[in-house]
Structures are given as C-alpha cells and as structure tokens.
Amino acid sequence: MTERFLVVNGPNLNLLGKREPEVYGSTTLAEIEELVSQRATQLGVGVDFAQYNGEGELIDALHSADSNHAGVILNPGAYTHYSYALADAIAAISVPVVEVHLSNIHGREHFRRRSVTARSAAGVVAGFGSLGYVLALEALASRFS
Ligand code: CA2
Numbered sequence: 001m002t003e004r005f006l007v008v009n010g011p012n013l014n015l016l017g018k019r020e021p022e023v024y025g026s027t028t029l030a031e032i033e034e035l036v037s038q039r040a041t042q043l044g045v046g047v048d049f050a051q052y053n054g055e056g057e058l059i060d061a062l063h064s065a066d067s068n069h070a071g072v073i074l075n076p077g078a079y080t081h082y083s084y085a086l087a088d089a090i091a092a093i094s095v096p097v098v099e100v101h102l103s104n105i106h107g108r109e110h111f112r113r114r115s116v117t118a119r120s121a122a123g124v125v126a127g128f129g130s131l132g133y134v135l136a137l138e139a140l141a142s143r144f145s
Pocket of ligand 1: 011012013015016017018019020024075076077078079080100101102103104105112
C-alpha cells in the first residue's frame with residue numbers, strides 16, 4: 001500500500017516568500033510544496049497539501065487526516081504557542097503528527113519558545129527552513145519502510 005501524508009500549514013504561511021523574507025526566507029509555500037512532492041515521489045509515498053488561517057479548519061483537517069492519511073506534517077504557525085484546542089486535536093488523533101517550524105522558535109522572542117502543540121507530536125523539526133518539511137516527510141515515511 002502507498003502511504004499518503006498530509007502537509008498542513010497554519011496562519012499566514014500563505015504569505016511565505018511574499019512578506020518578511022528576512023525572517024522566513026524567499027521560498028514560497030508553493031515552492032515548498034513542490035520540494036516535498038519531489039521527495040515524496042523519490043520515497044514512493046503520496047502527499048496532500050492544505051493551508052488554513054483558521055484554528056477550526058486546522059482542527060477539522062487533523063480530524064479527517066486521522067481516517068485519510070498515514071501521518072501529518074503540521075506547521076501550526078502562531079497557534080503553536082497558545083492553541084490548546086489544536087493541541088487537543090493532535091492528541092485526539094491516532095496518526096503521527098510531525099510539527100515543523102521554518103525558524104528556530106527556541107532562538108526567537110520569549111513567547112515563541114514554548115510550543116503547546118509539540119507535547120503530542122511524534123517529533124518536532126525547527127530552524128531548517130523548507131528543508132524541515134522534507135526531513136519531516138522522511139521521518140514519517142521511515143515508519144512505514
Ligand atoms: O517558524 C515557523 O515556521 C513559525 O511557525 C512561523 C509562524 C510563527 O508565528 C511561529 O512562531 C513560527 C508565523 C508564520 C507567519 O508567516 C509569515 C510569512 C510571511 C510573511 C509574514 C508572516
């Protein structure tokens with residue numbers, strides 16, 4: 001069976017490459033998705049992509065991934081730091097969730113150093129820019145190889 005994974009990005013990440021390139025780089029979300037797609041092809045797995053600005057939409061995406069995907073790569077954006085609802089959704093689903101951050105959240109402002117969502121994640125990748133999504137895919141795919 002070919003495993004399918006969901007890559008879901010949270011609020012404002014649709015603006016990647018278009019605003020604040022000094023913080024988040026000049027790569028657009030579409031380019032990150034292309035990078036992940038190419039690696040998925042090499043690994044022989046499938047990937048679907050989504051981006052939502054709303055907390056509820058992200059939660060719905062996690063709920064449906066529980067039935068439709070073998071794992072989730074999630075960048076929860078700023079919800080990382082305070083959304084107990086998103087944290088509960090990650091804890092509620094059975095498929096592994098890898099949390100990804102483009103920036104090293106531990107080297108940034110105090111409020112970004114805490115992730116309330118990481119507790120129930122299978123793992124966290126932070127600080128490697130778009131490569132982080134590829135590393136997360138490799139980590140998930142390795143669970144099924
Ligand atoms: O480093 C990450 O990936 C973050 O999850 C990105 C979030 C931030 O709130 C987290 O603390 C760390 C912010 C995404 C905002 O993305 C923008 C992209 C371009 C222009 C403005 C915002």
